[in-house]
Amino acid sequence: MSTFTALCVSLLSLFTVGYCYVKLSRVSGAIVSQSSTYKSALLAVDGNYAQYYPECAFTGKNEAYAWVQVDLRKAYSLKSVKLYLRNDAILCLSPPYRLRQFYLDVSNSSAGTSRQRVRCYTDNTTAPATPSPVIDIPCKQTARYVIIQTTYKAPEDTDSTGPVLEICEIEVIGCNIGHYGPSCSSCGGCENCNIESGCRVTCSQNCIDRECDEYGNCSRGCKHGYWGNKCLNGCPSTCFMTVCNMSSGICNSCNAGYYGSLCHMSCSRSCAQPSCSQNGTCIGRCKPNWIGNRCDECSQNRYGPQCDQECSPVCLNGTCFSNNGSCKEGCNINFHYGKVSLNVSL
Incomplete structure (x- = not known):
């Protein structure tokens, strides 16, 4: 005994x-x-x-x-x-x-x-x-x-x-x-010994009031900025105010300039405003020379990495491919074909 x-x-x-x-x-x-x-x-x-x-x-x-x-x-x-x-x-x-x-x-x-x-x-x-x-x-x-x-x-x-x-x-x-317990049994050296139930796992410091069940799952949810049953995962820093769903880690909304469920993708720099919707669609207009929902395409008469170069005037309808400036629909009459159509000397 x-x-x-x-x-x-x-x-x-x-x-x-x-x-x-x-x-x-x-x-x-x-x-x-x-x-x-x-x-x-x-x-x-x-x-x-x-x-x-x-x-x-x-x-x-x-x-x-x-x-x-x-x-x-x-x-x-x-x-x-x-x-x-x-x-x-x-x-x-x-x-x-x-x-x-x-x-x-x-x-x-x-x-x-x-x-x-x-x-x-x-x-x-x-x-x-x-x-x-x-x-x-x-x-x-x-x-x-x-x-x-x-x-x-x-x-x-x-x-x-x-x-x-x-x-x-x-x-x-x-x-x-x-x-x-009633007989004051030994907890066997565990870190967290409950006076009534004995050994308990150590609750994460990210649990509210450091309260958790016998499996380590936080009883009252996570502190600000953490998610998961045990609150061991940090919300992405690009979530607005670092707030995310405690079950999935999905951001409630994103900081300006980011989109996606985890706010891990950057809005196009060609959006006129610095923010975009959760699917990347620019809010408002595009910057000059850019088009598309995400403002990631050159307007029809522009090309180049920054869409700042103008298609050749000899391209039919003034259109060209945005990556290299080649005429998209061919050349105007009296001009020859090539990467960029040029005037023919008379």
Whole structure:
């Protein structure tokens, strides 16, 4: 039997629970503290689930803010946090009105610092309603500290001019980092170990919020400029604003001067305007001496790479081949045939 399984069985013999993750707030040598003290913070992690006045931790009165912190002494992979709030309503006394609008954060820095936290829960209860006396909060994060905090002053409170927290028990549920599931089984060293399901592939950094399924397919789509199930492909840089279809990579539209489904072909330089339609048709007119939908043909009396050379006046109807200037329909009367018909001296 593994250490975590044995610990799980041991905990089952001590507490009535419907799951068997590790209660980190009880077995990690956790240190509990609070912003100020009216009744000892230790009452919040003593394993006593009674929710009336003598059994609960209280912060001090008349303060600007109140917090209670559980320091697990190292970072763990967390699953949830369960709070048992003071609830004298079970004795036909007052419900937990002081606990309105508290929030629960987790962090790798203590409550006394301003470093980054992750918020797992915010209570939005407003008077006269009161929060549920037992709140089970999903919190799948990796963290060392669990912090319950409030600045709320209850209108019913005649004993204090500031916020007060009254918490009877805090259960922090989870496993050692790299372990998962009710028995805290090993993830075998995989890079992304989910606390509930175990190993997951590493999501591409191009996934929105780096969320993906067990196969690496991005769950919420791709960040701007990427496409594909795993968002590994970049949209062509010639797509307008680098936006393309997330399934096919086809550009929604092209930057000026490009066309085609992938915007990989250049519009003709002979278009009067720098842009063209998705099939390459010039928008508007052609530049002088050019004709055709794509402005890629010389007008009938012009030839040369730039269509800037005029067909010989001795060509019949003034027409010639655009590539070499040879008369297309023959020569006018009294002139001889050749690459370019010339006047015959009389």
